[in-house]
Amino acid sequence: MVRTTARILDEYLVASARAGDRRSMEQLVQRWQARLVAHAWRLTGDFDGAHEAAQLGWIEIGRGLGRLQDGRAFPAWAYRIVSRICARQVGDAIGRRRLAEAVAAQPEVGPAEIGGELDAARLRAAIRALPPEQRAAVALFYFEDMGVAEVAVALNVPAGTVKTRLMHARRKLRAALEGES
Known part of the structure; x- marks a missing residue:
């Protein structure tokens, strides 16, 4: 992996946010929100669901950021959190559809x-x-x-x-x- 200026900035923002700097967390959100929404959209195919998944992802990211040991792992870690949320959303949608079909049948x-x-x-x-x-x-x-x-x-x-x-x-x-x- 090439350590670009953007990656180094992300590592710095993660370290600062872990230390409690709110502005760093806000900058992380600004830098990553669109990418996480795009990732969620690719997984769900639903624009509103993608935004919801990203929002829920930021809640989990905020709660778990203190446990992230290596700032370089932030991208993969954040994508994994959003992927897990999307999997739950898709599973819930499938379950609702199956239930509706079962009741109708x-x-x-x-x-x-x-x-x-x-x-x-x-x-x-x-x-x-x-x-x-x-x-x-x-x-x-x-x-x-x-x-x-x-x-x-x-x-x-x-x-x-x-x-x-x-x-x-x-x-x-x-x-x-x-x-x-």
Whole structure:
């Protein structure tokens, strides 16, 4: 690697920012923001998502800069952080798309199977109206026959969060199916 003036300046800014110099951190952001956004855009293909990934990346960079031992490693380290965030974004988008497809593809359920006179179309519509997090928990728990612990792993949340999402989803579904608002 050739140590250009730009690389040496970046090393200096990293060292100064690690020492607490806010202006150095601001200059790092100015110098690297466009490159990190461009990198995120290449990975996600989404302009808004790329900006969000870069912003989240700067939060992690700011938190972890004190642990970066070698200022020369900053470019690779910063790109790795943004790459990891983009991978999470893409994974989340794929999961949301799969959930929407799974809910839409649910077979018609007869009234006897869903509890009396309830209409299967109303049930599907009520499930689609749930917030994405609750819809995901319901789909995995009821449609995929996963346990709470498995749903927690699949959604990357604590088991208690899954239980809370299921509880709120059941309340909303009950209210929607009983005609309450």
